Amino acid sequence: MQKHQYEVVVVGAGGAGLTAALYASRNASTAVISKLYPTRSHTGAAQGGIGAALGNTEEDHPEWHAFDTVKGSDYLGDQDAIEFMAAEAVDAVYELEHMGLPFSRNPDGTIAQRPFGGHTNNETGKPVRRACYAADRTGHMILQTLYQQSIKNQVKFFDEFYVLDLLIVDGKTAGLVAMELATGEMHIFQAKAVIIATGGHGRVWETTSNAYSYTGDGVALALRKGIPAEDMEFYQFHPTGIYKMGILITEGVRGEGGVLINGEGNRFMETYAPTVKDLASRDVISRAMYLEMKAGRGINGKRFMNLDVTPEVVNHYAEIDGRKNPDGSPYRVTASDILAKLPDIIDFCETYIGVNPVTDPMPVQPTAHYAMGGIPTNKYGEVVVDEKNTVLPGLYAAGEVACVSVHGANRLGTNALLDLVVFGKYSGLKAAEFANSEAYVDLPPDPEAYAMQQLNAIRNSSGKENMITLASEMKSVMAEHVGVFRVEEGMAEAVEKVRELKERFKDVRVDDHGSKYNMNLIEAWELSNLIDIAEVTAVSALARKESRGAHSRDDYPDRDDDNWLKHTLAWMENGGVRLAYKPVTMTKYTPKARSY
Amino acid sequence: MQVTLKIFRYNPEEDRKKHYDTFTLEAEPTDRVLDLLERIKGNQDGTLGFRRACAHGVCGSDAIRINGVNRLACKVLVQDLKTRQVVIEPILGLPVEKDLIVDMEPFFDHYRSVMPYFVNDDPPPAKERLQSPEERERFDDTTKCILCAACTTSCPSFWVNGKYVGPSAIVNAHRFIFDSRDQAAAERLEILNEQFGVYRCHTIFNCTDACPRDIQVTQAIGEIKKALAKGSLD
Numbered sequence: 136m137q138k139h140q141y142e143v144v145v146v147g148a149g150g151a152g153l154t155a156a157l158y159a160s161r162n163a164s165t166a167v168i169s170k171l172y173p174t175r176s177h178t179g180a181a182q183g184g185i186g187a188a189l190g191n192t193e194e195d196h197p198e199w200h201a202f203d204t205v206k207g208s209d210y211l212g213d214q215d216a217i218e219f220m221a222a223e224a225v226d227a228v229y230e231l232e233h234m235g236l237p238f239s240r241n242p243d244g245t246i247a248q249r250p251f252g253g254h255t256n257n258e259t260g261k262p263v264r265r266a267c268y269a270a271d272r273t274g275h276m277i278l279q280t281l282y283q284q285s286i287k288n289q290v291k292f293f294d295e296f297y298v299l300d301l302l303i304v305d306g307k308t309a310g311l312v313a314m315e316l317a318t319g320e321m322h323i324f325q326a327k328a329v330i331i332a333t334g335g336h337g338r339v340w341e342t343t344s345n346a347y348s349y350t351g352d353g354v355a356l357a358l359r360k361g362i363p364a365e366d367m368e369f370y371q372f373h374p375t376g377i378y379k380m381g382i383l384i385t386e387g388v389r390g391e392g393g394v395l396i397n398g399e400g401n402r403f404m405e406t407y408a409p410t411v412k413d414l415a416s417r418d419v420i421s422r423a424m425y426l427e428m429k430a431g432r433g434i435n436g437k438r439f440m441n442l443d444v445t446p447e448v449v450n451h452y453a454e455i456d457g458r459k460n461p462d463g464s465p466y467r468v469t470a471s472d473i474l475a476k477l478p479d480i481i482d483f484c485e486t487y488i489g490v491n492p493v494t495d496p497m498p499v500q501p502t503a504h505y506a507m508g509g510i511p512t513n514k515y516g517e518v519v520v521d522e523k524n525t526v527l528p529g530l531y532a533a534g535e536v537a538c539v540s541v542h543g544a545n546r547l548g549t550n551a552l553l554d555l556v557v558f559g560k561y562s563g564l565k566a567a568e569f570a571n572s573e574a575y576v577d578l579p580p581d582p583e584a585y586a587m588q589q590l591n592a593i594r595n596s597s598g599k600e601n602m603i604t605l606a607s608e609m610k611s612v613m614a615e616h617v618g619v620f621r622v623e624e625g626m627a628e629a630v631e632k633v634r635e636l637k638e639r640f641k642d643v644r645v646d647d648h649g650s651k652y653n654m655n656l657i658e659a660w661e662l663s664n665l666i667d668i669a670e671v672t673a674v675s676a677l678a679r680k681e682s683r684g685a686h687s688r689d690d691y692p693d694r695d696d697d698n699w700l701k702h703t704l705a706w707m708e709n710g711g712v713r714l715a716y717k718p719v720t721m722t723k724y725t726p727k728a729r730s731y
Numbered sequence: 732m733q734v735t736l737k738i739f740r741y742n743p744e745e746d747r748k749k750h751y752d753t754f755t756l757e758a759e760p761t762d763r764v765l766d767l768l769e770r771i772k773g774n775q776d777g778t779l780g781f782r783r784a785c786a787h788g789v790c791g792s793d794a795i796r797i798n799g800v801n802r803l804a805c806k807v808l809v810q811d812l813k814t815r816q817v818v819i820e821p822i823l824g825l826p827v828e829k830d831l832i833v834d835m836e837p838f839f840d841h842y843r844s845v846m847p848y849f850v851n852d853d854p855p856p857a858k859e860r861l862q863s864p865e866e867r868e869r870f871d872d873t874t875k876c877i878l879c880a881a882c883t884t885s886c887p888s889f890w891v892n893g894k895y896v897g898p899s900a901i902v903n904a905h906r907f908i909f910d911s912r913d914q915a916a917a918e919r920l921e922i923l924n925e926q927f928g929v930y931r932c933h934t935i936f937n938c939t940d941a942c943p944r945d946i947q948v949t950q951a952i953g954e955i956k957k958a959l960a961k962g963s964l965d
Contacts, residue, residue, distance in 0.1 A: 228859075649744045
């Protein structure tokens with residue numbers, strides 16, 4: 136066993152973790168622990184853009200961005216945090232540019248921006264160009280740029296270390312326990328402040344855009360130490376994943392003029408969102424696709440729709456919509472424009488389904504994509520552990536793992552990358568500030584005991600249950616009953632099923648008994664994380680008797696602000712889940728009916 | 732259809748010698764090689780070691796040798812293989828840690844050696860630094876690198892001498908050298924002008940063939956050689 140001491144330890148090396156580390160390391164000794172090499176992080180898979188009201192080609196304002204985000208959240212987002220994020224967005228994007236991020240450019244040399252779902256000119260209600268992009272590789276560029284800057288600033292990394300336990304002593308953060316994957320050796324990190332930035336948990340569901348590594352490690356870590364998870368019932372299904380595979384097709388495709396077409400050849404979003412159509416927010420479009428498919432209007436009656444970005448179709452609908460370029464000329468695209476703006480999308484489609492999007496439509500279906508819920512924090516990234524927002528000293532969370540909440544019940548596209556850099560920054564600054572004024576908390580006598588107990592339970596199990604079988608039963612029941620549409624009986628069945636899986640997991644089989652790169656053991660641990668998260672998600676969803684954002688119930692089809700304008704908090708306790716609620720922070724936006 | 736995967740195995744905790752294990756399984760033409768590895772691990776042998784994350788060609792975790800050529804396991808479909816006999820091996824030139832997992836540290840050491848980060852010491856403007864679309868296009872190709880090491884570990888010069896910085900590091904230097912906003916081109920060119928720099932490249936083109944992002948790697952290396960020869964970037 137090895138021991139380390141750093142004032143600040145960041146867990147996870149994606150957009151949030153790297154930003155946090157860059158800022159924390161300016162003022163405090165800082166280390167980053169990541170189960171992946173940093174550049175493998177899922178931030179790199181983000182495509183379409185990062186939202187900021189730069190106004191480079193048309194009028195835009197941070198206040199509009201804030202309102203769109205509040206509305207997109209179906210009024211569940213905390214308005215103080217949303218206003219903060221939208222205001223910080225502009226400088227955050229300039230700062231990335233100053234770090235060398237290679238944004239695509241306008242003819243005048245400024246950062247290029249494209250329209251995205253739910254982002255509007257607040258006066259006309261029409262889509263506004265707010266998504267700052269680098270072709271369809273914006274996340275890749277952010278991740279690479281932040282990693283490059285980390286090298287420049289000599290940030291200390293522990294790559295391929297897997298965190299097993301969070302050490303909390305007398306209600307204060309003391310450090311972490313991690314396993315070095317290359318050797319199997321245990322490492323104890325004593326830290327004054329810990330920043331959790333481990334990303335999401337889309338592997339709970341069958342069809343997902345998420346990496347294998349998106350197993351909810353941070354939320355599970357926190358739940359096991361008595362920290363609640365907030366708003367876990369709100370999970371985003373992105374409308375356009377490649378049929379059956381789930382690989383993400385960016386909303387930027389629709390930003391560039393692509394449209395969704397049903398089996399009857401109709402652009403069905405005209406019916407569901409007459410003003411912004413294919414650029415409605417994601418929950419609205421995913422629901423519309425399900426309703427169309429349910430009515431038998433999938434392509435050839437199947438469970439997918441066509442996403443068409445061929446120049447003829449784009450230009451046809453651009454003319455109907457009267458879409459204009461910034462200079463007032465009619466918006467028209469050519470095959471080479473599409474190729475230049477969406478190169479990776481074309482590559483994915485050609486590689487995986489043999490379709491060239493420049494000449495043929497892409498078959499798409501909703502795909503599990505993003506966790507609005509997570510570890511509760513305030514706008515400085517400080518983890519808050521109860522209904523009164525009491526801060527747990529020394530613990531921070533940022534990025535998808537956290538619930539600030541700026542996304543509420545439904546996240547707008549481009550706000551995830553923004554969330555990473557804004558709240559990554561403030562959690563890093565706050566953690567360093569905290570570390571500078573506080574002493575280390577003494578570690579418990581056997582800091583690794585709880586982690587070892589859990590590891591040994593997996594290692595010494597009877598081995599009756601196959602991991603793949605357990606995982607696929609979980610994914611299937613969650614997709615069926617805790618997906619885009621939900622009802623009481625289905626969710627109750629999911630809760631029961633996940634609890635059965637939790638029991639059966641105790642007999643999980645691990646073939647590998649070695650120390651070096653025992654990925655078999657780590658994958659079993661990750662599965663236990665996913666099962667815990669599935670349970671908390673299903674229980675939180677079952678309790679919420681309304682429809683709001685991504686939580687859409689056939690049996691309670693309306694939003695119910697009188698009873699449910701509040702955040703869910705869920706604790707894992709006594710072998711079950713305990714729920715409580717806390718109010719939404721409101722500033723100036725009064726809940727209104729939500730239409731696009 | 733049935734496919735047979737002959738997979739390189741080595742676990743220093745158990746094996747004295749490196750060897751191959753053969754697995755046979757049912758596959759769809761549209762399965763990724765990564766899907767097959769996952770199924771083998773899940774149903775036949777949980778000890779199989781390999782890396783993966785995103786599973787669609789953007790994270791760079793799963794570069795391996797498939798029938799003798801470097802590819803990402805998640806970007807090759809069964810139908811692309813043209814054979815049902817598949818040989819799977821770790822990428823060459825880096826020490827094998829376990830099965831298909833190699834030690835990536837020497838690769839990242841080379842990456843870090845070329846100043847792979849933006850340098851501009853002028854005080855930043857209040858807004859963005861301006862860059863024309865043409866200036867941005869100049870280095871677009873080399874911004875795509877995902878550091879998977881497929882190029883570097885396909886290079887015979889790298890196999891012969893691991894001190895060679897390798898194509899990937901040069902690609903990442905190129906990305907900054909030709910960025911109009913950057914100020915450290917001369918320093919990077921000096922690094923690449925050293926004994927184990929660009930002149931170890933003998934334009935064999937394995938790197939370009941191996942790149943899962945279709946980066947014109949050999950061309951990028953050629954542009955650096957030209958810049959060194961001419962003493963300018965034009």
